[in-house]
Amino acid sequence: MHEMALCAAILEQLEEQARAQNFQYVKQLWLEIGSLSGVDTEALRFGFELACRGTLAEGARIHIEHTPGRGWCPHCQAEMPLNSLLEACPGCAGYGLEITAGKALRIKQLEVN
């Protein structure tokens, strides 16, 4: 996917926060990556390590929380777990569930000094 672009966007936010909140280094970083977001977390970890060399986040530990996918079936008026974008509703076998969770890509928390 576009993991390097995501790493660049994360780094940009870290630099912005460092100016606003007056810190020099990022030691640890907690991310939320939805399991339906299409992001390969191994590629993200690898890309982040590369993107951060020589920056305020060099060597930072990265923690990734995977949020499970959930979908809403408009026909059954019910929400259910969703493991992929291709799953049908177990109730009515219909496709086209609305995704209600699992697409987020979020920076949750930083440990800095």
Place this chain on the structure above:
Amino acid sequence: MCSTCGCTGPAENRLIRLQRDILASNDAQAQNNRRWFSRQDILALNLLSSPGSGKTSLLTRTVEDLKNVLHISVIEGDQATARDAQRIRATGANAVQVNTGTGCHLDARQIRQALDQLRPPPASIVFIENVGNLVCPAAFDLGERFKVALLSVTEGEDKPLKYPALFQAADVLLINKIDLLPHVTFSPARCIDYALRVNPRITVLQLSAHSGEGMAAWYRWLRKNLPLAAP
């Protein structure tokens, strides 16, 4: 306090709760672009496909056929070269080439910069031809009104199943090169069925930018979606 220099010692680690979307800055710029398009009554379309599906040919044909009734300008995204922008300009339309280098998609900031050069007039159409790729461009909002996916009959009809994120994000699916259907095994019916599984709201049009078949329906769709009533 340290005894060497009197400093207060190593800074303490502290936690900052952020809860911010990774792509927040792109999404904010995309919203700015969207407001700008809307104020100018411009219909902005983000065209997404694999390399070789016929994005540029679709655009050159569309510009040629509509240039007497509609002003169309084009933002061309490619990793390298200005070849596609040159093809568009040869039709008389304004085009700006954005080279993404190693980047696999266009982002909202590049669109803003391209618009500053392109200066599209009010009540016109801006096509954004994204980098040929069915994965990354789906994740980046550019501020467009609609995402238009293009798939040609020389590709696999199961692409909507293989790249569901893109077809789920798309508002329209154009099945291109239908003049070649007698020579390939592609089944439009199966392709449409797969696309509707992933996205029951997707509008599907079948056409050939080469022979012109089906293009009238595409032009009707464009006119229907202009912010101001078409002439």
